[in-house]
Amino acid sequence: MxxxxxxxxxxxxxxxxxxxxxxxxxxxxxxxxxxxxxxxxxxxxxxxxxxxxxxxxxxxxxxxxxxxxxxxxxxxxxxxxxEPQRQGKVRNEGVLRLFLIAALPREDALAVLDRTAEEAERDLAELRQVRAEHPDDASMLGEQGIGQLAAEFGVRQYETVRDWARWAAERLRAEG
CATH class of the missing domain: 1.10.10.10 (Winged helix-like DNA-binding domain superfamily/Winged helix DNA-binding domain)
Structure with a gap:
C-alpha cells in the first residue's frame, strides 16, 4: 500500500x-x-x-x-x-520472530508464544470494544461504514493469532 x-x-x-x-x-x-x-x-x-x-x-x-x-x-x-495485490519486500518483525523461535530454549519459546497469545487477546478485546462503540447498523460501504470491514478482518486476525499461539504452546509443552 x-x-x-x-x-x-x-x-x-x-x-x-x-x-x-x-x-x-x-x-x-x-x-x-x-x-x-x-x-x-x-x-x-x-x-x-x-x-x-x-x-x-x-x-x-x-x-x-x-x-x-x-x-x-x-x-x-x-x-x-x-489490481492483484503484489507481495514486494516484506518486513514483519512479528513473523520473523516466529520463524526464529526454534533458536530459543524451550522455556523462552513458550514465553514468546504465551506473550503472543496474551497480546492478541488484549488487542482483540480492545478492537471488540471499538466495534461495540460503532455498531454494524451503518452501511459497510461509504463514509459511515469506514472501518467496519477492516475491523472485522482485525477481529478475525487477532483470533487466529491467539488460537495459533495457544496451539503452538500446547504442542511445545506436549513435546517437553
Missing part, C-alpha cells in the same frame, strides 16, 4: 483538509493499517494535486486547503484497488 492511494481512498469518502487527513492517520487507521504524519501527508497532497488526481476545492483560514478527489483520482484508486 502506498500513502498516495490511502489519501485517494480517504478523499473518495469525502473532501478533507490535510489536517483532517493527518488526524485520521493518528487514529485507528494509523494504529491498524498505515501510519503517516503531517510531514508526509501535506507534500503528498501537493503531488496528488499536481498529477490531477486531487484538487483544492476550498481555501480557508491560515492557508488551510480542502482537497477533493478528481475523476482521474477516482480512476487511479479504482485501478489500484482492483
Amino acid at each position: 502506498s500513502l498516495p492511494h490511502a489519501l485517494l481512498g480517504l478523499l473518495a469518502l469525502r473532501p478533507a483538509t490535510g489536517y483532517e487527513l493527518a488526524r485520521m492517520f493518528d487514529g485507528d487507521l494509523g494504529r491498524y493499517a498505515w501510519q503517516a504524519g503531517h510531514t508526509s501527508v501535506y507534500p503528498e497532497l501537493g503531488k496528488l494535486a499536481a498529477q490531477g488526481l486531487a484538487e483544492v476545492t476550498e481555501e480557508g483560514a491560515r492557508g488551510a486547503k480542502t482537497y477533493a478527489l478528481t475523476e482521474d483520482g477516482r480512476a487511479e484508486l479504482r485501478r489500484w484497488m482492483l
Whole structure:
C-alpha cells in the first residue's frame, strides 16, 4: 500500500483538509493499517494535486486547503484497488520472530508464544470494544461504514493469532 492511494481512498469518502487527513492517520487507521504524519501527508497532497488526481476545492483560514478527489483520482484508486495485490519486500518483525523461535530454549519459546497469545487477546478485546462503540447498523460501504470491514478482518486476525499461539504452546509443552 502506498500513502498516495490511502489519501485517494480517504478523499473518495469525502473532501478533507490535510489536517483532517493527518488526524485520521493518528487514529485507528494509523494504529491498524498505515501510519503517516503531517510531514508526509501535506507534500503528498501537493503531488496528488499536481498529477490531477486531487484538487483544492476550498481555501480557508491560515492557508488551510480542502482537497477533493478528481475523476482521474477516482480512476487511479479504482485501478489500484482492483489490481492483484503484489507481495514486494516484506518486513514483519512479528513473523520473523516466529520463524526464529526454534533458536530459543524451550522455556523462552513458550514465553514468546504465551506473550503472543496474551497480546492478541488484549488487542482483540480492545478492537471488540471499538466495534461495540460503532455498531454494524451503518452501511459497510461509504463514509459511515469506514472501518467496519477492516475491523472485522482485525477481529478475525487477532483470533487466529491467539488460537495459533495457544496451539503452538500446547504442542511445545506436549513435546517437553
